[in-house]
Amino acid sequence: MIGKDNKKFLEVEPGIGMPAAEWLAAQEIVAFGGDTWASEIYPAKDGQEFPINQFMLAKNGIYNLELIDSRALVRDKAYEFLFVLGQPLYRGSTQVNVNPVAIR
Numbered sequence: 175m176i177g178k179d180n181k182k183f184l185e186v187e188p189g190i191g192m193p194a195a196e197w198l199a200a201q202e203i204v205a206f207g208g209d210t211w212a213s214e215i216y217p218a219k220d221g222q223e224f225p226i227n228q229f230m231l232a233k234n235g236i237y238n239l240e241l242i243d244s245r246a247l248v249r250d251k252a253y254e255f256l257f258v259l260g261q262p263l264y265r266g267s268t269q270v271n272v273n274p275v276a277i278r
Contacts, residue, residue, distance in 0.1 A: 189214035195226045199234045205259070206230065207239030242274070252278055 187210055190198075195214070198206055207213050214226030230236040239259070247255070255276040262270040 184211075187212040187214075187216035189216065190226060191215055191219075192226065192229065195229050199230065199236060203236055205237040205239050207237075207242055209242050209244065211240055213238050213240055239274070247276055252276060254278075 189208070189210060189212055190206075191214070212224070212227075214224065216224070218225055227238055230238055237259075247253075255278045258275040258277060260272055260274075262272065264270075
């Protein structure tokens, strides 16, 4: 069994950079994300704190979905589906846990 190393897990993260974020925003998407805890490169190369998240959410209203577990979809070969994301039941938050649903 592989040991859990929280420091290593939080130290660096792969993800998109500003050129990709600008391209995605130009496509007028509603949300983006992945299976990692940060959908952008961390630490940022220019030293800013989460510049992609700020650009996408604060400046363009594009939601960032992190830690999406899509293993069951891959296992079931569900490559096309309706992605349903409920809304939080409270206002004023910039971060919330949600449970998306894939309907085939």
